[in-house]
Amino acid sequence: GAGVSQSPSNKVTEKGKDVELRCDPISGHTALYWYRQSLGQGLEFLIYFQGNSAPDKSGLPSDRFSAERTGGSVSTLTIQRTQQEDSAVYLCASSLIYSIDGYTFGSGTRLTVV
Amino acid sequence: GENVEQHPSTLSVQEGDSAVIKCTYSDSASNYFPWYKQELGKGPQLIIDIRSNVGEKKDQRIAVTLNKTAKHFSLHITETQPEDSAVYFCAAGTALIFGKGTTLSVSS
Numbered sequence: 001g002a003g004v005s006q007s008p009s010n011k012v013t014e015k016g017k018d019v020e021l022r023c024d025p026i027s028g029h030t031a032l033y034w035y036r037q038s039l040g041q042g043l044e045f046l047i048y049f050q051g052n053s054a055p056d057k058s059g060l061p062s063d064r065f066s067a068e069r070t071g072g073s074v075s076t077l078t079i080q081r082t083q084q085e086d087s088a089v090y091l092c093a094s095s096l097i098y099s100i101d102g103y104t105f106g107s108g109t110r111l112t113v114v
Numbered sequence: 115g116e117n118v119e120q121h122p123s124t125l126s127v128q129e130g131d132s133a134v135i136k137c138t139y140s141d142s143a144s145n146y147f148p149w150y151k152q153e154l155g156k157g158p159q160l161i162i163d164i165r166s167n168v169g170e171k172k173d174q175r176i177a178v179t180l181n182k183t184a185k186h187f188s189l190h191i192t193e194t195q196p197e198d199s200a201v202y203f204c205a206a207g208t209a210l211i212f213g214k215g216t217t218l219s220v221s222s
Contacts, residue, residue, distance in 0.1 A: 004157075033209065033210075035212075041214065041215075042120075042203065042212050042213060042214035042215050043158070043203060043212040045209060045210070045211060045212075048209045056209060058115075091157055091158070093157075102148050102160040102163050103148075103160065103210065104160070105150075105157030105158050105159070106157050107155075107156055107157045108157050
């Protein structure tokens with residue numbers, strides 16, 4: 001596609017429920033990244049995928065968070081047993097080549113846990 | 115791992131003035147330094163970047179300088195306009211680590 005597409009754009013969920021956030025990267029981009037942005041805060045790195053290599057999960061805040069990337073394209077970030085502190089905007093980005101190319105970000109998914 | 119510090123956190127200027135945002139990084143192996151602009155309700159957008167083999171890069175009213183010895187880089191915006199008002203992020207590292215952002219307000 002023309003840009004990075006994220007869905008849903010907004011998600012309200014009850015505490016304790018699981019949520020799945022989707023990211024469609026730019027076609028042909030081999031690297032995909034997830035970041036979290038809390039209100040008024042910077043971008044917190046969560047995880048990245050590069051081609052068929054094992055993902056770097058070093059930024060995931062707890063074992064309730066997981067992500068997968070199927071077929072080297074679409075990625076899903078899953079948050080299990082959501083907590084109120086998980087409320088944030090979750091941003092996905094992709095790039096043509098890992099680490100030496102600028103990222104293109106999606107518009108994010110605003111997650112609210114009530 | 116990489117650590118990026120960004121200053122100031124907020125910056126208010128008059129239209130037509132210049133604005134400068136500074137960042138420092140910790141990992142001497144970092145070789146790519148992008149700047150992003152984020153408008154309300156949108157994802158960050160790349161506005162300029164610099165690689166470690168150059169010291170300065172310009173694109174119209176925007177310039178970025180890099181000092182690898184001191185491990186800092188800066189964004190310079192000249193002749194600021196109200197539409198420059200946004201949050202600006204610097205980044206560094208292999209999987210980019212972002213600074214905490216600078217909220218720039220340009221008043222007319």
